[in-house]
Amino acid sequence: MNIELLAKQFWEQGYISIDGFFENALMDNYQTQIIEHFGDDPEFQHNEEFLKKSNTDVIPWFPQKEGKDQFDIVEKDQRFIALTEAILGSGWCSLYSMVMFSKKGSQGQAWHQDCPPEDKQQFNLNRLVYTMDIDENTGGQTLVVPGTHKGGAISVGDVNEELPEQCVLSPKKGTLVLLHGHTWHRVLPINSTYRVSTNYRCCPANTPSNITDTCVYRNMRYHFPTSTVTKDRTIE
Numbered sequence: 001m002n003i004e005l006l007a008k009q010f011w012e013q014g015y016i017s018i019d020g021f022f023e024n025a026l027m028d029n030y031q032t033q034i035i036e037h038f039g040d041d042p043e044f045q046h047n048e049e050f051l052k053k054s055n056t057d058v059i060p061w062f063p064q065k066e067g068k069d070q071f072d073i074v075e076k077d078q079r080f081i082a083l084t085e086a087i088l089g090s091g092w093c094s095l096y097s098m099v100m101f102s103k104k105g106s107q108g109q110a111w112h113q114d115c116p117p118e119d120k121q122q123f124n125l126n127r128l129v130y131t132m133d134i135d136e137n138t139g140g141q142t143l144v145v146p147g148t149h150k151g152g153a154i155s156v157g158d159v160n161e162e163l164p165e166q167c168v169l170s171p172k173k174g175t176l177v178l179l180h181g182h183t184w185h186r187v188l189p190i191n192s193t194y195r196v197s198t199n200y201r202c203c204p205a206n207t208p209s210n211i212t213d214t215c216v217y218r219n220m221r222y223h224f225p226t227s228t229v230t231k232d233r234t235i236e
């Protein structure tokens with residue numbers, strides 16, 4: 001693994017995807033714990049307005065907050081730490097690990113940026129670990145628009161528009177995707193029984209720990225802690 005080259009690619013494209021980063025046994029262990037936690041029919045947690053406007057239905061779970069120690073293994077992986085450091089520099093810090101679960105028939109996630117992009121120094125880094133294969137049969141592929149981490153706020157428009165520059169990521173069990181929080185991204189609708197991804201979010205030095213409180217969609221800015229639309233972008 002050429003860490004410097006990967007970091008360079010990350011800063012050019014706003015993301016990188018590395019297949020086979022984690023071994024199958026660890027991924028199977030994570031997947032088993034995740035499915036045990038969610039069961040077959042987890043309740044949905046966002047309010048109506050968010051659902052209707054953002055076209056996003058994902059149920060989050062924070063396993064490390066519940067003392068699930070196995071989830072520390074990824075966080076302590078030396079290659080994982082070295083790659084993070086090469087991208088963010090010294091003084092970076094972990095935010096939280098969040099499992100995202102979506103059921104069959106879920107719309108996935110609309111185009112968004114995880115945090116406001118006005119200040120280029122302030123962003124979250126998504127470190128996405130995939131514990132199952134995601135492809136055109138399962139649905140739920142992750143779409144990204146390369147280079148958009150450099151360009152400010154996502155354009156106003158159709159929340160699920162097919163964008164000519166979009167790239168489709170089909171991560172496999174064990175794939176690591178590093179994705180800049182300002183890079184435009186979206187998740188396609190889910191056809192399989194469920195879709196799971198686990199995000200070890202972190203941020204560079206001097207970034208507030210509430211950096212991901214506000215998410216930027218093509219139609220609004222949404223503040224998660226208060227479940228409110230802080231800006232309606234359809235009238236911008």
Ligand SMILES: O=C(O)CCC(=O)C(=O)O
Nearest residue numbers: 100109114126142197199
């Ligand atoms: O689950 C994914 O592939 C991406 C989810 C996402 O939007 C994020 O982690 O910020």
Ligand SMILES: [Fe+2]
Nearest residue numbers: 112113114185
């Ligand atoms: Fe996101």
